[in-house]
Amino acid sequence: MNNSGRSRSISRPCALFILNVALAAAIAGCATWRAQPPLRAATADQLIELLREREAAIHTLKGLFRAQIKGPGIPIVQYVEGAVFYRRPHALRLQGFDRLGGELFDFVLGDDLYRLRLPTMGRVLTGRVAELDRIGEMGRPFQLSVWAVTGAVGITPVSDREKVLLSEDGDRYRMDVLMPGEPEGGHAGRPIRRIWFERQSFQVVQEDRLTPGGEVEATMQFEDFRPVDFVPEGHPPSSMSRVTADPMVKPFKISMRDRQGQGTLRLTFHEIVPNPSLKPEELEPIRS
Numbered sequence: 001m002n003n004s005g006r007s008r009s010i011s012r013p014c015a016l017f018i019l020n021v022a023l024a025a026a027i028a029g030c031a032t033w034r035a036q037p038p039l040r041a042a043t044a045d046q047l048i049e050l051l052r053e054r055e056a057a058i059h060t061l062k063g064l065f066r067a068q069i070k071g072p073g074i075p076i077v078q079y080v081e082g083a084v085f086y087r088r089p090h091a092l093r094l095q096g097f098d099r100l101g102g103e104l105f106d107f108v109l110g111d112d113l114y115r116l117r118l119p120t121m122g123r124v125l126t127g128r129v130a131e132l133d134r135i136g137e138m139g140r141p142f143q144l145s146v147w148a149v150t151g152a153v154g155i156t157p158v159s160d161r162e163k164v165l166l167s168e169d170g171d172r173y174r175m176d177v178l179m180p181g182e183p184e185g186g187h188a189g190r191p192i193r194r195i196w197f198e199r200q201s202f203q204v205v206q207e208d209r210l211t212p213g214g215e216v217e218a219t220m221q222f223e224d225f226r227p228v229d230f231v232p233e234g235h236p237p238s239s240m241s242r243v244t245a246d247p248m249v250k251p252f253k254i255s256m257r258d259r260q261g262q263g264t265l266r267l268t269f270h271e272i273v274p275n276p277s278l279k280p281e282e283l284e285p286i287r288s
Contacts (some may be wrong), residue, residue: 010145060275068266081098082097084149084152092108092146105117135136147218176194205221219259228250229274
């Protein structure tokens with residue numbers, strides 16, 4: 001056989017092989033594309049109601065997490081093992097431990113009061129939450145931690161006094177929560193929070209907290225959503241089912257960036273338990 005005949009006999013199988021590979025890749029690409037859930041639509045009122053219902057569904061909560069903390073005065077990332085206990089509406093306790101189980105801090109909130117116990121320093125600090133920054137640089141990480149934990153408990157709902165603007169932002173919805181008040185008040189209409197919803201299950205994947213001047217004070221990002229064992233507290237099914245029929249899920253990774261002080265906080269949860277029975281020693285009230 002001459003060279004041209006041998007070339008034709010080799011090229012045909014090669015061509016068929018290449019064609020089969022191309023078809024397989026195209027089919028795989030189509031399968032991958034079809035596997036992506038379609039974007040779903042919701043109104044601002046539906047998303048506001050969804051936030052309220054998700055937050056109201058949690059009466060108590062406890063969890064275990066690992067925190068990575070970095071900020072002013074902390075030259076390297078610090079790792080802390082932690083526990084959280086929560087009871088509606090304003091009772092919260094955060095405990096931190098070193099890798100050997102030694103207690104580093106015990107931070108308790110009740111209504112507008114806080115108590116911070118620092119065993120390694122032999123100090124107990126108390127005061128009002130609004131004045132937490134008065135204890136110096138250590139106050140900011142605790143304030144950020146309280147905000148971050150709202151991602152596990154339930155994103156703070158929109159109040160009846162607040163107005164919102166809803167817009168599409170790529171494959172997400174962005175909800176601007178505006179400062180309440182009359183237009184002549186000067187700051188009315190400015191956003192105080194921005195909330196991003198992904199558009200499959202309408203989970204909140206990011207929230208910005210803004211200053212009265214409109215600057216971003218802190219950014220929270222929520223990832224690694226997982227179903228949790230949920231025990232409802234005797235409430236009938238609500239309008240949430242009209243928006244999404246997904247089971248209760250919680251973000252097991254919460255990242256916090258302080259836009260004012262350049263600090264960062266990352267919580268990685270090992271366990272989240274909604275609506276457990278809390279023992280008195282797990283979350284005792286603050287006495288004023």
